Amino acid sequence: MSVLSMKRVLVAGLKKDRKELLELLQRKGIVQISTEDIAAEAGAEGSVFYQSDESGARTTFEKSAQAATNALSVINNAVKDPNAVSMFSGRHQMSLTDYTTNVKKREKIMEMVGDLNALAKRQSEIQAEIPKLEAQRESLTPWLSYDQDMGFTGTKTTRAFIGTLPNEVPLEEIYKGIDEVAKDITGVDVTIISSSSEQTCIQVVCLNKDAAKVEEALRHMSFARPVVSGSDPKSQDAALMQQIEGLNRQLAENEGRIASYAEHREEIKLMADYFQMRADKYEVIGRLYQTDKIFLLSGYVEERNAKALEDMLESRFDCVVEVKDPSPDEDVPVALRNNGYAAPVEGVVGSYALPGKGEIDPTFIAAIFYYFLFGMMLSDAAYGLIMVVGCAVILNKNKGKIEEGMRKTLTMFMYAGIGTMFWGVMFGSYFGDLPQVVMRTFFGKEIGSLALWVEPAVEPMTVLGFAFIVGIIHIFFGMGASAYTSIKQGKPLDALYDVGFWYLLLIGAIGILLTTDMVGGMFGLNLVLPGAVMTILKVFAAVGAVGIILFGGRDSSNWGLRIGKGLYALYGISSYLSDILSYSRLLALGLATGVISSVFNSMAAMVAAPPVIGPVLFIVIVVVGHTLNLAINALGAYVHTNRLEYVEFFGKFYNGGGKPFTPFTENTKHYKVLD
Amino acid sequence: MSAVFSDGSGLFFAILGAALAALLAGAGSARGVGMAGQAAAGVVTDQPDMFGRVLILQLLPGTQGIYGLLIAFVAMNNLGIMSGSPEVNCSLLKGLAYLGACLPMAIVGYISAINQAKAAVASIALVSKRPDQFGKSMLFPAMVETYAIFALLISILALNGVGNI
Numbered sequence: 001m002s003v004l005s006m007k008r009v010l011v012a013g014l015k016k017d018r019k020e021l022l023e024l025l026q027r028k029g030i031v032q033i034s035t036e037d038i039a040a041e042a043g044a045e046g047s048v049f050y051q052s053d054e055s056g057a058r059t060t061f062e063k064s065a066q067a068a069t070n071a072l073s074v075i076n077n078a079v080k081d082p083n084a085v086s087m088f089s090g091r092h093q094m095s096l097t098d099y100t101t102n103v104k105k106r107e108k109i110m111e112m113v114g115d116l117n118a119l120a121k122r123q124s125e126i127q128a129e130i131p132k133l134e135a136q137r138e139s140l141t142p143w144l145s146y147d148q149d150m151g152f153t154g155t156k157t158t159r160a161f162i163g164t165l166p167n168e169v170p171l172e173e174i175y176k177g178i179d180e181v182a183k184d185i186t187g188v189d190v191t192i193i194s195s196s197s198e199q200t201c202i203q204v205v206c207l208n209k210d211a212a213k214v215e216e217a218l219r220h221m222s223f224a225r226p227v228v229s230g231s232d233p234k235s236q237d238a239a240l241m242q243q244i245e246g247l248n249r250q251l252a253e254n255e256g257r258i259a260s261y262a263e264h265r266e267e268i269k270l271m272a273d274y275f276q277m278r279a280d281k282y283e284v285i286g287r288l289y290q291t292d293k294i295f296l297l298s299g300y301v302e303e304r305n306a307k308a309l310e311d312m313l314e315s316r317f318d319c320v321v322e323v324k325d326p327s328p329d330e331d332v333p334v335a336l337r338n339n340g341y342a343a344p345v346e347g348v349v350g351s352y353a354l355p356g357k358g359e360i361d362p363t364f365i366a367a368i369f370y371y372f373l374f375g376m377m378l379s380d381a382a383y384g385l386i387m388v389v390g391c392a393v394i395l396n397k398n399k400g401k402i403e404e405g406m407r408k409t410l411t412m413f414m415y416a417g418i419g420t421m422f423w424g425v426m427f428g429s430y431f432g433d434l435p436q437v438v439m440r441t442f443f444g445k446e447i448g449s450l451a452l453w454v455e456p457a458v459e460p461m462t463v464l465g466f467a468f469i470v471g472i473i474h475i476f477f478g479m480g481a482s483a484y485t486s487i488k489q490g491k492p493l494d495a496l497y498d499v500g501f502w503y504l505l506l507i508g509a510i511g512i513l514l515t516t517d518m519v520g521g522m523f524g525l526n527l528v529l530p531g532a533v534m535t536i537l538k539v540f541a542a543v544g545a546v547g548i549i550l551f552g553g554r555d556s557s558n559w560g561l562r563i564g565k566g567l568y569a570l571y572g573i574s575s576y577l578s579d580i581l582s583y584s585r586l587l588a589l590g591l592a593t594g595v596i597s598s599v600f601n602s603m604a605a606m607v608a609a610p611p612v613i614g615p616v617l618f619i620v621i622v623v624v625g626h627t628l629n630l631a632i633n634a635l636g637a638y639v640h641t642n643r644l645e646y647v648e649f650f651g652k653f654y655n656g657g658g659k660p661f662t663p664f665t666e667n668t669k670h671y672k673v674l675d
Numbered sequence: 676m677s678a679v680f681s682d683g684s685g686l687f688f689a690i691l692g693a694a695l696a697a698l699l700a701g702a703g704s705a706r707g708v709g710m711a712g713q714a715a716a717g718v719v720t721d722q723p724d725m726f727g728r729v730l731i732l733q734l735l736p737g738t739q740g741i742y743g744l745l746i747a748f749v750a751m752n753n754l755g756i757m758s759g760s761p762e763v764n765c766s767l768l769k770g771l772a773y774l775g776a777c778l779p780m781a782i783v784g785y786i787s788a789i790n791q792a793k794a795a796v797a798s799i800a801l802v803s804k805r806p807d808q809f810g811k812s813m814l815f816p817a818m819v820e821t822y823a824i825f826a827l828l829i830s831i832l833a834l835n836g837v838g839n840i
Contacts (some may be wrong), residue, residue, distance in 0.1 A: 186821045351810025459833055582821065588828040592745055602757055635731060636738060639817045640824075646814060 002359045003365040005303040006661070008326045009310075013319035018288075020512050021297075021317055022281050022664075027096070027675040029665030030309060032182065032333055033299040035287050037326075042289040042296055049296065054286035064110065064276035071116035072268050078255060079262040088410075090395050090401040091672040095272075099673045102270050109267045111392050116261055116268075119254050126247050126254075130546055133247075136228075137240050142194040143226065143233040150229050150236075152203075159206040159211035161218060163225045169200045174221070178204075181217035185210040192485075201226070203258035206289045273668035278665055300326070300333055300661065307391065331357075342367035344412035347405060351657020352646050358489055362654050365481055366645050370412075370472055373644055375419025376470070377589035377637035379456075381431045383630045387417030416637075426453040427590065432597020441605045442615070456591050457598075463587045465523040471583030472510065474644070475576070478652030479503065485544045486654060497551040505544025506576060545570060579648045585640055593633045601627025685770025686754065686763060692777030693750035696830070700743025700784025707736030708793030718803040725802065728809050732799050735816040739788035746780040749831060753838050757791040765795075768840045771802040776833035783826035791819035 009031060013021055015477045025031050035042075042049040075081075085091055095103075143150065146162075154160040165174070174190050184189075186207050193201040204215045230236055261268075289296040301309055301323070311319045326332045334354040336346050338361070345367040353363055375384065391414035394408065402410075424430065428451025439445045449455055456463040479502060483495035515534070520527050529537070553565020604621035608614045650656075666672055715729035739747035748757070750773055755762050767775075 227688045348810070351808075448685070460835060464828075464832075469676075581825075584820065584828050585824045588831070591831055592742065592827065595745045595749060596741060597744070602752075632738065632741060635734065639735070639813050642810070643814060643821070644818050647818075 001080070002337060003355050003359075003525075003658075004337050004661075006300045006335070007303050007306045007323050007334045008298065008330075009301045009306065010038070010295055010296065010298045010322040010324075011313060011319055011321075013317055015293055015295055017289065017319065018285070018295055018315045019281075021313065022284060022315070024312075024675070026277060026664055026666055027673055028309075028312075029663045030305045031117060031299045031301050032663045033284050033287060034333075035289065035296075035298045037321075037330070037639050038289060038296060038298050048287075048291050049289035050291070052286060054282040057283040058286070061275045061279035061282060064113075065272050065279060065519055067117055068113050068275060070120070070269050071113040072265065072272060074116050074120040074182075075257055075261055075265050075268070078258045081265060083266065085670055088402060088406060089398050090403045090406070091668065091670060093401065094671045096671050096673060096675060099671075102267060103274055105260050105267065106271060106274065109264065109271050112261060112264055112267060113271060116258060119258055123251060123254050123258075126251050130244055130247055133240050133244050136235060137244075139227050140233050140237050140240070142196065142199070143228060144194075144237060146193045146201075146203065146233055148203075148229050150226060150233060151231075154205065154208070157208055158205050159208050159214075161223070162202075163217065163218075164199045164201050165224075166199060166222050167280070168195050169221075174202065174204075177221045178214060178217040182213035185213055187196055188214055211401065225331065257305055260494060261314050263632060269670035273666075273671050276668055279364070280664070284664055299664070302335060302661070318628075327387060331659060333661040335661035336361050336363055338363045338367075341415075344415060345370050347408050347412065348645065350660065352650060352654075354658035354660055356655055358485075359654065359658075360481065360485055360488070362481065362650065365477055366649065368639060369477070369649070370645065371415045371419035373397065373419075373470070373474075373586065374416040374637050374641045375421070375423040376418075376467075376586045377640060378420040378633055379423035379427050379429065379590040380593055380630075381421045381424025382429075382431045382434075383634070384417045384420030384422070384424050385591070387420060387634070388414050391417065414640075420637075423590070427451055427594070428455055429594050429597065431622070432594055432601050432629075434597070434601050434622065437598075437601040437605050439610045441618070455594075456587060457594055458588060460591065461523055463590070464584060467583045467586035468580055470586060471580045471648070472506075474583070474649055475579055475652060477500035477566065478505075478649045479655075480667075482653030485586035497547065497554065501544045501547035501551070502576075503544070504540040505548065505573065508537045508539070508541025508544060509573070569635045579651075582648055583644065585644075589633065589636055589640060592636070593629065596629045596633070597626065600629065680716070685765035685767045685773075686761060688767070688770035689750065689754050689762075689765055689773035690756070690805040692774035692781075693747040693754075694779040695774075696743045696750070697747035698743070699781040700746075700788065702741040703785035703788030704737050704740030704743075707739070707788040707795070708733060710789075710792040710794040711799065714799040720812055722803060723805065728802050728806065729799050732795050732802065732812065732816065734822065735795050736788045736792040738820060739791070739823045740786040742823060743780055743784045746777055746827065746830045746834070747756055749834050750777055753834060766840075769837065772787070772832055772837045772840055773834070776830055776837050777835075778830075779826040780823075780830040787823040787826075789821055791816045791823075794819055 011021070041047070042416060043051070076084075083092075142164075148160075148162075151161065152160050154163060171190060171192055174192075175188070178188055178190070186209075188210070189205040191203045191205075193203060195201065204218060228236070306323045312322055313319055313321050319420075336349070336354070338346060342364040345356055346371065349361075349363045349366060378384065381463070391410045395402065395410050395414070423441050427447050430450065435450060436447055439447045449458070454462050479499045483499035486492065486495040486498065512523060512534070517529050548570045549563060549566035551566065553562040554567025556562040556565055600621060603625070604618045607621065608618040712731040715733045717727050719726050751757055754765065754773070794816040798815050801812045802809055
C-alpha cells in the first residue's frame with residue numbers, strides 16, 4: 001500500500017569477521033550497500049580509512065564463474081539436464097551446511113571444469129579438422145587409380161609428366177596435340193588416369209632427350225601440375241581415411257568423457273553460483289572503508305528489518321550497528337509493499353517507474369482497475385477460467401520455490417483471469433458463441449443469448465457508453481490521487497486549482513453534453529434534466545472554467561501572461577476528451593475477442609456435418625482456433641491495460657523516478673543458499 | 676450506367692469492402708511482422724534467451740491483420756455469405772455503404788501495421804540492450820495500435836448501422 005520506509009545502517013566490525021558478516025548479509029539479502037554517505041568523512045585526505053582495490057580478485061572469480069557456466073553448457077549439450085531450473089520452478093534451495101561441505105570440494109570440481117572446457121575446445125578443433133581432411137581426400141579422388149608416387153618424374157632414361165588438362169580430352173586428341181608441336185620426337189606414351197567434364201588427369205612418358213619438346217607441347221594444351229603431391233594416391237587416401245577415423249573415434253571418446261561428467265553437473269552449477277557470489281562479495285569489499293583492524297559498512301535497510309538486522313549482527317559478531325533516518329537530501333532507494341490483492345501489480349508499476357521523492361505508491365489504485373480493465377478487454381468466461389486454473393496450477397506446483405517476481409506475475413494473470421470470467425459472464429461469452437453453435441449444429445436447437453447484461457456485438461453503443469464511464473471514473477481517480485499527493489505535500493491549494501476546478505468543469509460539461517441531442521442521442525438517451533440540475537451543472541462548468549483560467553497560470557506574476565497561460569490550461573480539456581475516447585478500446589478489444597471466437601466457431605460448424613469425421617474436425621478447429629485467439633487477445637489485453645494505466649491514468653498524477661532497492665544478495669542462477 | 680449498376684450490384688461493392696479490409700490490413704501486418712521478425716532473428720543470433728521477449732514484440736504488428744479479418748467476417752456475415760444465402764438484392768447504396776464502412780480498417784490497418792512494425796523493430800533493439808525494459812518496450816508499438824483499434828471500432832459500428840439501411 002505504500003513505499004516502504006528505509007533506514008540508514010552503519011556497521012563497524014572487526015576485519016576478522018568481515019568475510020562471515022558479509023556472507024551472512026548476502027544470504028539474508030536485506031541490506032543495499034551504499035557507502036556514499038560516509039565517503040566524505042572516511043574517504044577524506046589523511047583519514048585512517050582506505051578503500052582496497054578488489055577488482056583483480058573480482059575478475060578472477062567472475063572468470064571462474066564463467067568457466068563453470070561454460071562447462072555446464074558443455075555437459076548440457078551432451079546430456080540433457082533433467083534437473084534444470086525452469087521459468088516457473090525457481091532456484092533449488094540448499095542448506096548452509098550442505099553448501100559449506102560442497103564448497104570445500106571446489107578445487108576438485110574446478111579441475112573437472114577445466115577438464116571439460118579443454119575437452120570442449122579439443123572437440124571443436126577436431127570438428128574443424130575433419131572437413132579439411134575430407135577436402136584433401138576429395139582432391140585425391142581423380143588420382144586414385146594411379147599407382148605411382150605423385151612425385152614420379154621418370155626412370156633413368158625416361159621423363160614422366162603428371163598433371164591435368166582442362167576439360168575432358170580424349171586420348172587421340174592428346175597425342176595429336178603433342179604431335180603438332182613436338183614434331184620429331186622418338187615417341188611418347190600418354191595414359192589417362194581419370195577424366196571428368198572439368199579435367200583430364202594424365203601421365204605422359206617420353207625419353208629424356210625429348211622432354212623439353214614434350215613439355216612445350218603440353219604447355220600449349222594448358223597442362224597443369226596436380227594439386228596433390230607426395231606418395232601414391234591410394235596409400236595417401238588410406239592414411240587420410242585412417243586419420244579421419246581416428247579423429248571420429250576421439251570425438252566419440254571425448255563425447256563419452258563429457259557425458260561421464262553429467263553426474264557432477266549439480267556440483268558444477270554450485271561452482272558457477274559460488275564464484276558469482278564471491279565476485280559480488282568482493283565488489284562490496286571494494287566499497288568498504290577499512291583500516292588494518294576494522295571495516296565500515298554503510299547501506300540501506302527496510303525499517304521493518306532494521307531491528308532484526310541490528311540484533312542479529314550484534315549478537316553474532318563484535319560489532320557496532322547504528323540505525324538512523326536517511327538525510328532528507330538523499331536519493332533513498334524505493335521498495336514497495338502491498339496487500340495480496342494489489343502486490344501482483346507491483347511489477348506493472350515497476351516497469352513504468354518506481355515512485356519518486358514524495359510520491360505515493362500508485363500500486364493499489366492501479367490494481368483496483370487493472371483486473372477490471374483487463375477482464376473487459378478479454379471478456380470470455382472460458383478464457384478467464386483457463387487463465388485462473390493454469391496460473392493456480394503452476395503456482396501450486398512450485399509453491400515455496402518460485403521466484404518472487406514470477407509469483408507476482410502469475411498471480412496478476414490469475415486475478416486478471418477472474419476479471420475476464422466476470423466480463424465473460426456479463427457479455428455471455430463462453431469460447432465466444434460456442435454453446436450456441438454446438439446446440440445449433442449438433443442438436444438443432446437455438447438457445448439464444450447467455451449474456452447476463454448485454455452482448456457487445458448486439459448493443460455496441462451501450463458498451464461503448466459504459467467504456468467511457470469507466471474511463472471517466474478511472475481518470476477521476478487519477479486526478480483524485482494527484483489532489484491527494486498535493487495535500488500530502490502540504491499544498492492543498494494546488495489540489496483545488498489543478499484538480500478541484502477540473503472536477504467541476506468536467507462534471508458540468510459531461511452532464512450538459514449528455515442532454516444534447518448529439519451525444520445523448522448517440523447512446524439512445526433522451527435525457528431531460530430538471531432545470532435546477534441543469535443550472536447546477538452550468539454553474540459547475542462555469543466556476544471550473546473561470547478557476548482554471550485564473551489559476552492555471554499562477555506561476556506567472558504578470559497578470560496578462562497568467563491569464564494567457566490559464567486559457568491555454570483550459571485548452572487542456574481536449575486532452576481529457578481524447579483520454580476518455582481512448583477507453584473505447586475496452587469495447588473494441590472485447591469485440592475482437594468475441595468476433596474472432598465466432599469466426600472460428602462458424603468455421604468449425606461448416607465442416608461439422610459429416611458423421612464421425614465432422615465432429616472430430618469441429619473439435620480440432622475449435623481447439624486450435626481458441627488457443628490462438630486466447631494467446632493473441634490476452635497479449636492485447638495485457639498491453640492495452642498497461643497503456644491505459646500508464647498513459648491515461650498515471651499521466652494524471654504520477655511521475656516516478658525512484659531507484660529500486662537492490663539489496664546485496666545471492667545473485668545466483670541455480671541455487672539459493674538458505675540461512 | 677443503370678445496366679451496369681443494377682439493383683443487385685451493391686453486393687459486389689459490399690464484398691469489395693470486406694475483401695479490402697482483409698487484404699490491406701493483412702498485407703500491412705504481413706509486412707510488419709516480417710520486418711519485426713528480421714530484427715528479432717538478429718537479436719536471437721547473439722542472445723538466444725531473448726527469444727520469448729522478442730517474439731512477443733514481433734507479434735504486436737500482427738493484430739491489424741486479425742482486425743481486418745474480423746471486419747471482413749462481420750461484413751460477410753451481415754451479407755449472408757457465411758450462411759450460404761448471399762443478399763443478392765443488395766442495393767447499390769447499401770453496397771457502397773458497406774464499402775465505406777470497411778475502409779477505415781483497411782487503410783488505417785495497412786498504415787498502422789507498418790508504422791507499428793517500425794516501432795517494434797526499435798523496441799526489439801531496446802530489449803536486446805536493456806532486457807529489463809521489456810515492459811516499456813511493449814508500450815511504444817502499442818501506442819501505434821491505438822489508431823488501428825479506433826478504426827476497428829468505427830468500422831464495426833458502421834457495419835452495424837449499415838445493416839439497417
